[in-house]
Amino acid sequence: MDLAVVQAAPTAEQPVQASLRVDTPYASEPFNGSLILAKPTHQEFRAYEGTRWRDSAPVVVRDMLVSSLRQSGAYANVITDTNPAQAELTLVTELSAFHSETPESGPQVVIELHLQMIHNRSRARLCTRSVRVVAPASGTSVDQIVEAFGTAGSNLAARVIEWATTCDYPSDLRPSPGIDPPKQP
Numbered sequence: 001m002d003l004a005v006v007q008a009a010p011t012a013e014q015p016v017q018a019s020l021r022v023d024t025p026y027a028s029e030p031f032n033g034s035l036i037l038a039k040p041t042h043q044e045f046r047a048y049e050g051t052r053w054r055d056s057a058p059v060v061v062r063d064m065l066v067s068s069l070r071q072s073g074a075y076a077n078v079i080t081d082t083n084p085a086q087a088e089l090t091l092v093t094e095l096s097a098f099h100s101e102t103p104e105s106g107p108q109v110v111i112e113l114h115l116q117m118i119h120n121r122s123r124a125r126l127c128t129r130s131v132r133v134v135a136p137a138s139g140t141s142v143d144q145i146v147e148a149f150g151t152a153g154s155n156l157a158a159r160v161i162e163w164a165t166t167c168d169y170p171s172d173l174r175p176s177p178g179i180d181p182p183k184q185p
Contacts, residue, residue, distance in 0.1 A: 001036065001051055001052065001053055001054065001142075001146050002053070002054050002060070003053070003060045003061070003063075003064050003146075003149055003150060003153045004146075004147075004150040004153075005064055005067065005068060005150060005153050005154045005157060006147075006150045006151055006153075006154050007151075007154040007155075007158070008071060009067075009068035009069070009071040009072040009157055009158065009161060010072060010158055010161055010162070011072055011073055012072050012073050012074035012161065012165050014165075014174070015073055015074055015075060015076065015165075016074060016075050016076070016089075016165065016169055016173055016174065017076050017172075017173055017174065018075060018076055018087070018088035018089050018169070018173040019075065019076055019077040019078070019079060019085070019086070019087035019088055019089070020069065020074075020075040020077070020078050020079070020087055020088075020089045020090070020091060020164075021079050021080070021081060021083070021087035021089065021090045021091070021120075022062055022065050022066050022069065022078060022079070022080055022081070022090075022091045023062070023081045023090055023091065023092050023093065024058045024059055024062045024080075024081055025058040025061055025062060025093040025094060025095040025113065026058070026092075026093070026094045026095070027056075027057065027058045027094070027095040027096075027098075030045050031057050031058070031095050031096070031097070031098050031099075032056060032057070032058060033056055033057065034052040034053045034054075034055060034056050034057065035047035035048070035052060035053075036048045036051055036052065036053060036100075036142065036145065036146070037098065037099040037100070038099060038100045038101070038102075038145075039099045039100070039101050039110075040101075040102065045099065048142050048145070051142050057095060057098045058095050061093075061095055061098065061111070061113070061153075062080060062081075062093075063080075064153050064156075064157060065091070065093075065156075065157060065160060066078055066079075066080055068154075068157035068158075068160075068161065069157075069160075069161060069164075072161045074161055074164065074165050075089075086120075087120060088119070088120055088121070088173060089117060089118065089119060089120060089126075089169075089173075090117075090118045090120055091115065091116075091117055091118075091160075091164065092115075092116045092117075092118055093113045093114065093115050093116070094113065094114040095111075095112070095113055096112045096113070096114065097110045097111060097112035097132065098110075098111055098112075100137065100140075100145045100148070102140065105136075106136060106137070107136070107137040107138075107139065107140050107144070107145065107148070108134050108135060108136050108137055108148065109134070109135045109137060109145060109148040109149050109151075109152045110132070110133070110134050110152070111132075111133045111149075111152045111153065111156050112130070112131070112132040112133070113130070113131050113156065113160070114128075114129075114130045115128065115129050115130070115131065115160065115163065115164075116128045117164060117167045119169075119170065126167045126168055126169060127163070127164075127166075127167035127168060129163050131156060131159050131160065131163070133152045133155045133156045133159065134152070135148045135149075135151040135152035135155060136148065
């Protein structure tokens with residue numbers, strides 16, 4: 001299965017004039033695998049039978065963030081950590097929740113990321129935030145849960161883009177008001 005984003009990424013008003021590398025999120029077990037997870041109790045994880053993510057959960061989340069950040073136009077260029085090109089900024093994340101739950105209110109999906117924006121030249125941490133997204137599912141079937149993951153992913157991407165574009169970037173990475181950003185050849 002893939003994490004299908006169900007809403008378009010918000011468009012950035014003033015793009016950051018820098019390349020952004022999106023690192024694959026750090027994750028511990030059980031979130032570091034490709035199983036689609038449910039958490040029926042506070043102490044237990046279970047996997048949905050007969051289905052998996054197309055790759056590990058961290059790679060699925062990274063790819064969704066890269067796609068959404070590119071769509072938003074928030075940065076001059078967005079690349080993954082598998083790309084050998086240099087970038088001025090790196091988005092470092094930790095995935096601490098990527099599962100479904102069924103509380104009394106009904107089935108839901110939870111995604112939680114801790115985010116840090118790093119300026120690569122100075123290695124300074126420009127901003128930090130934790131984001132937790134909960135999206136209701138219309139039922140407990142795999143298809144309904146994966147659909148809820150798509151909704152949660154869209155909400156997560158929108159919140160990450162909003163947060164990332166408000167970091168305290170060095171002045172050379174921000175366009176001055178009233179001046180067009182430099183064009184790439």
